[in-house]
Amino acid sequence: MLSLVLPTFNEAQNLPELIPRIEAALEGLEYEIIVVDDDSPDGTWRIGLELAKSHPSLRVIRRVGRRGLSSAVIEGFLAATGDVLAVMDADGQHDTGLLAQLYESVTRTQGIALGSRYAEGGSVGQWDERRHLMSRVATQLSLRLCAVKVADPMSGFFAIDRELFERTRPRLNSKGFKILLDLLVQIPKDTAAEEFAFTFGSRMHGESKLSGRVQLEFLEYLYDVTVGRLIPLTFVKFCIVGAFGVLVHLAVFKLARHLLEGTGDDFGFRLSKAVAIEVAIVSNFLLNNVWTFSHVRLVGVDALTGFFKFNAACALGALADLAVADYLHRSSTPETVAVLAGAFVGALWNYGMNRLVTWRAA
Ligand code: GDD
Ligand code: MN
Numbered sequence: 001m002l003s004l005v006l007p008t009f010n011e012a013q014n015l016p017e018l019i020p021r022i023e024a025a026l027e028g029l030e031y032e033i034i035v036v037d038d039d040s041p042d043g044t045w046r047i048g049l050e051l052a053k054s055h056p057s058l059r060v061i062r063r064v065g066r067r068g069l070s071s072a073v074i075e076g077f078l079a080a081t082g083d084v085l086a087v088m089d090a091d092g093q094h095d096t097g098l099l100a101q102l103y104e105s106v107t108r109t110q111g112i113a114l115g116s117r118y119a120e121g122g123s124v125g126q127w128d129e130r131r132h133l134m135s136r137v138a139t140q141l142s143l144r145l146c147a148v149k150v151a152d153p154m155s156g157f158f159a160i161d162r163e164l165f166e167r168t169r170p171r172l173n174s175k176g177f178k179i180l181l182d183l184l185v186q187i188p189k190d191t192a193a194e195e196f197a198f199t200f201g202s203r204m205h206g207e208s209k210l211s212g213r214v215q216l217e218f219l220e221y222l223y224d225v226t227v228g229r230l231i232p233l234t235f236v237k238f239c240i241v242g243a244f245g246v247l248v249h250l251a252v253f254k255l256a257r258h259l260l261e262g263t264g265d266d267f268g269f270r271l272s273k274a275v276a277i278e279v280a281i282v283s284n285f286l287l288n289n290v291w292t293f294s295h296v297r298l299v300g301v302d303a304l305t306g307f308f309k310f311n312a313a314c315a316l317g318a319l320a321d322l323a324v325a326d327y328l329h330r331s332s333t334p335e336t337v338a339v340l341a342g343a344f345v346g347a348l349w350n351y352g353m354n355r356l357v358t359w360r361a362a
Contacts, residue, residue, distance in 0.1 A: 003082030
């Protein structure tokens, strides 16, 4: 049996046209269709549920509070009952005429079969030069990582043997768009992968969701499966935020020192340093929450308690920071050096403690 997953985000207009097309293409085969919709604002899920009443082979999974093509496909596959799992765009860009061939291929090889825009006879259709170039660069970069090489590892149109998927799933990365690529990276080298050329059609309605953010996620993915195996991306991001925090820290310190001119030298130094520390803590918390730990971002009350935890965790770091800076300052180290040395000690402490208490699920 074939389980076809259709990931959707704002495809309300396309679904009613696509489902009959798929059914016509799969006539005579045993199949199910699973729409995985991320609570689309245009109500794709509602259209899907409506269609399901008259199309018994159709089911809808509506995910709330989550986004992402790869994770949607993975969840669809997990809910599927077929022995062959397939996925295609829900906008008409993929050739339904190929579905039966993909199914047949996987049934025979127990590997992967893909609709390929770069195989002999295939084409990307009407793309502007920019997207064309991006796609080629992404393909070249990612091919180096693949255990099994194909001409179009970024295709969003493929079928895979259920058992093979099950075995690979624990290692899959659910970020972004590149589910096929990730499978090709993780599967055993000797897995069969057949390609079927097709021309990437144009969208029936609506627009592409391949945004700048998705492109960034692709670069993150490349990092994750290479250097990231040794140095996690969250650590690198935390350090970048920390480095930026040091700049904030220094700028605020200079400003406060300027404003507090005239007060006693030691007092002015300590107060300016303390203000700089707290402003840097606030800015670091915000940046880490929206960027470094965006996958476990704290919102609402959690963000508030998280902020207090962050502060508490940073408090000891801040004391150490202040003590180091004050000591160096009193032993007549240049001010800037004293301030930076203190901040560095504080930063090391902060990473360790906040991984432990603030964004624990990371
Ligand atoms: N559930 C869910 N959640 N579905 C999504 C999301 C999401 O966050 N983002 C996109 N989709 C759905 C779309 O609604 C569509 O059915 C399918 O996933 C592919 O998204 P498109 O927006 O149509 O992508 P594209 O046509 O620009 O990109 C195609 O080519 C890429 C490589 O060049 C797709 O086939 C990609 O899979 C492929 O990687
Ligand atoms: Mn598409």
